[in-house]
Amino acid sequence: MTDAQRLDPEPTTKRERTLAALIDAGLELFELHGYEQTTVAQIARAAGVTEMTFFRYFPAKEHLLLDDPYDPVLIEAIGRQARTDPPFLRAAGGVRAAWRALPEPETPIIRRRVRIIARTPSLRGAMWRSTGNTERAIVEQLVVDGATLEVARVAAASVLAALVAGLYSWAERDDLSLAEAIEHALDVIEVRR
Amino acid sequence: MTDAQRLDPEPTTKRERTLAALIDAGLELFELHGYEQTTVAQIARAAGVTEMTFFRYFPAKEHLLLDDPYDPVLIEAIGRQARTDPPFLRAAGGVRAAWRALPEPETPIIRRRVRIIARTPSLRGAMWRSTGNTERAIVEQLVVDGATLEVARVAAASVLAALVAGLYSWAERDDLSLAEAIEHALDVIEVRR
């Protein structure tokens, strides 16, 4: 994660304040005019700051939307899965357990972000790339538990793809909790017959 | 697909000739100095042409590497899967059947491309985005065969992710046929126990 992404309800230090201003301005402009149509300069100006400053907070435009601090919880959950299961099921089970245990107080803002990502092709690609770290973490854990590197990579990629697809579906609806959406997505790939 | 991607063994018309020159120059420079370090202007110059001309052949730099004309075969194969199977298994089985039936005379050039993509993070994202069309096609077929839209999306994304992960592993090795690599990848996610 590049920068602590807005956890304080009330930002105190100046850095936190401009960070909040940039995120607020960015989300609003993206929702209003679309991601591609919104310029970094516009976001900066709306936040009362310079384009240069924007890049001091985010390494790239897309990072205003992409952030995933869930890795540690996730790999720990995968490590707790039954070693007798094949890697693919261990990964899926781990994701299930991790998200089930996660509190969902910030779901509204997550939904806003995921919605923008889901609707912007270039961001879907960026999203996938940004899960690279999570993927590596999962692979590592699966290998530690005895899987081949190649098998682990396939399992991790596949499970993460299902998770992301579930997130996209969830973001477009209003009648489903985040936890439920994840469960449904995993049900699709954890086929037991 | 944006442009017929080098199928002729001997290009005749001028357009085909410069296209071939651009692709050759691009692959070589990417392999030599890396994708990010290679400039579109450099590729163009090496092909005896202007930067502007490059963009007349490819909508973006990354499109020199990304192309997948396999959609029709794929969705047809999925349509032939047993309707009694759950969507996830139908998608996986379809991919398996499609690639098994595919001739592999051009595997060397495919390997060069996939290798470059696998080693370039930004291209991995682009690759994923570029599978979007294939994904949509799979989703459509699954829905026709009775799946929910959301279920279909998860199944398609997950299976494609496994396929791509398999491709990456294959590209980095020299002792595995393309077909075998795909089979192995699908074995990981088609868990029957």
Place this chain on the structure above:
DNA sequence: GGGCTAAATGTTAGCGGCTAACATTTAGCC
């Protein structure tokens, strides 16, 4: 509350990807 230091921000200049409008050359068929 004033002052001091470090953090935060601004300025300028520039590169690479990409686009548009218009002019120019060249390929390839009759």
Place this chain on the structure above:
DNA sequence: GGCTAAATGTTAGCCGCTAACATTTAGCCC
């Protein structure tokens, strides 16, 4: 060989992003 349409070049510019350097301001200590 000549003609038309295709292919290419030119110029100018926007946007994302980076670097080096100068300037301001925040926020802690007294």
